[in-house]
Amino acid sequence: MTYVLRTYQLTKVFMGKEVVSNVNMNIRKGEIYGFLGPNGAGKTTIMKMITNLVKPTSGEIEIFGEKLTNTSYHLLGRMGTIIEYPIFYDKLTARENLDMHCEYMGYHNKNVIEEALDLVKLSNTIGKAVKDFSLGMRQRLGIARAIITKPELLILDEPINGLDPVGIKELRDLFKILSKEYGLTLLLSSHILSEVELIADTVAVINHGKLIQEVSMEQVRGQNTEYMELVTNDCKKAAYVLSEYASVSNLRVIDEHVIRIYDVSIPQSEMVKALILNNVVIESITKKNGALEDYFLTLLKGGGFHA
Numbered sequence: 001m002t003y004v005l006r007t008y009q010l011t012k013v014f015m016g017k018e019v020v021s022n023v024n025m026n027i028r029k030g031e032i033y034g035f036l037g038p039n040g041a042g043k044t045t046i047m048k049m050i051t052n053l054v055k056p057t058s059g060e061i062e063i064f065g066e067k068l069t070n071t072s073y074h075l076l077g078r079m080g081t082i083i084e085y086p087i088f089y090d091k092l093t094a095r096e097n098l099d100m101h102c103e104y105m106g107y108h109n110k111n112v113i114e115e116a117l118d119l120v121k122l123s124n125t126i127g128k129a130v131k132d133f134s135l136g137m138r139q140r141l142g143i144a145r146a147i148i149t150k151p152e153l154l155i156l157d158e159p160i161n162g163l164d165p166v167g168i169k170e171l172r173d174l175f176k177i178l179s180k181e182y183g184l185t186l187l188l189s190s191h192i193l194s195e196v197e198l199i200a201d202t203v204a205v206i207n208h209g210k211l212i213q214e215v216s217m218e219q220v221r222g223q224n225t226e227y228m229e230l231v232t233n234d235c236k237k238a239a240y241v242l243s244e245y246a247s248v249s250n251l252r253v254i255d256e257h258v259i260r261i262y263d264v265s266i267p268q269s270e271m272v273k274a275l276i277l278n279n280v281v282i283e284s285i286t287k288k289n290g291a292l293e294d295y296f297l298t299l300l301k302g303g304g305f306h307a
Contacts, residue, residue, distance in 0.1 A: 002029040003062075004153050004185040005050065010059035012045055012209075020045050020209045022059070027187060027202070032179050034200030034217075035189040042209040043189045044084060047157050050187075051081050063153070077105070080151035082159060086142030090131035094122050094141050097130060098148055107149045116144040119174055121167075135162030143171065147178065154178065156188040160195060168195060175199055228261040228268060230275075231283040235259055238280045245274040257283075 005027040012020040020042045027033045037043050048054040050061055052068065061068040063075045088097045098113045117123045120140040125133075130141065139162050146154060160168045176199060178184040190196050196203060197217065204214045232238045235253050242248040242261065248271065250262040261271065268285065275282055 003027060004029045004064060005187065006062045007046075007050075008060045008062070010046065010049065010061065011057050012042075012049060012054065013057040018209060020049070020056075023206070023209075023211045024214075025204060025211065026214065027185060029185055030179060030183050031201040032175060032186045032188065032199050034196035034203040035187060035206065036191075036193065036196060036203055037189075037206035039191075041206045043206055044157055045209075046206075047081075047083055047155055047187070047189070051079065051083060051155060052076060053083065077149075078151055079153045079155060080146035080149065081155045081157075082139075082142045082146050083155070083157045086138060086145070088130045088138070088141065091129055093127060093129060094125050094133075094144070097141065098145060101145050102148065105149050112148050112150070116148040119147070120144045121170055136164065136167050139163060140167070140171075143174075147184075152184065154184050154186045154188075156186065158190060159188055160190060160192060168192075172199055226262075226264050227288055228264065228271070228285060229288050230259045230261060230271075230285045231257055232259070232275075233257065233281045233283070237278075238275060241274055241278045241280055242271060245278060246271045 003026055005025065007023055007025045010020060010023040010025075011018065023042075023046060025033075025046075035043050035046075045054060049056050050063070050068070052070070052072065055070075063072070064078060066072065066075060068075060089100065092100070094117060095113055098116060099110065102108070102110060102113070114123065117125070120143050122137065122140050122144060125137070130138065133141065139159065143156070143159060146156065160171055163171065172195060175186055175188070179186055179201075188196075200217050202214065202216050203220065205212045230238060235256055235258070238259055239251060239253055242251060242259070246266060248261055248263045248266060252260045252262070254260055264287075268287075272282065272285065
């Protein structure tokens with residue numbers, strides 16, 4: 001098995017506080033590796049250490065089979081990155097920004113500029129300065145810049161920030177193409193679990209600087225849980241009615257409007273009847289499958305994965 005990126009007991013201490021603790025990551029060639037965790041969990045710090053922007057306090061990083069050091073410029077040249085918010089020369093156009101990037105990267109095949117802009121749907125921005133771009137357009141341009149030199153490893157920190165649903169789908173399709181057709185390896189972080197679920201081959205969950213779990217999406221899907229999701233204006237009353245009048249013994253109140261019912265053996269018609277007879281407003285009730293979201297929340301609450 002070929003690993004493009006591995007970390008060994010990777011640790012970072014800032015001002016006496018350990019913000020990344022003994023993290024071991026294993027990213028295989030050609031896969032999409034989804035990095036999940038709350039704000040402040042340590043995802044960006046780890047990505048900065050991988051790209052040599054921040055030095056580890058201890059531990060090692062191995063990229064393309066070589067140990068990353070202060071002088072590993074040849075390894076960094078084989079990577080494309082967006083860490084945090086992409087910065088550009090605002091008075092220049094998208095093409096001019098990419099042209100300058102190719103110059104200082106020593107990449108002289110300028111034909112790739114149009115190809116990259118076309119891939120991220122920015123080919124119609126001729127003459128428009130980047131200062132007039134929306135947040136989503138800037139994010140697309142950042143991805144174009146990251147892929148323009150044909151890297152082998154693409155590291156993207158929250159790449160779909162600021163995009164509308166159409167833009168998110170377009171980039172989702174692009175990431176799949178880069179991985180499956182071009183053989184790129186992608187490490188991407190995101191707070192949008194549903195998107196990671198659709199594209200990732202492997203997910204890693206980090207919290208408080210510690211890697212809680214690294215697992216394939218195939219395994220996560222293997223523990224899918226069916227449930228009914230009820231949306232109502234009075235969850236407290238609905239939960240009581242379902243328990244007392246519909247014999248529901250396994251349910252979870254998600255928030256003030258949503259209840260998940262895991263007793264799927266009980267007919268939906270019986271639950272609906274009990275709710276209506278007891279004057280509970282039903283905004284919707286639908287059957288769903290829990291996968292990555294339930295898995296992620298379980299881990300953050302201290303649970304674990306069992307294959």
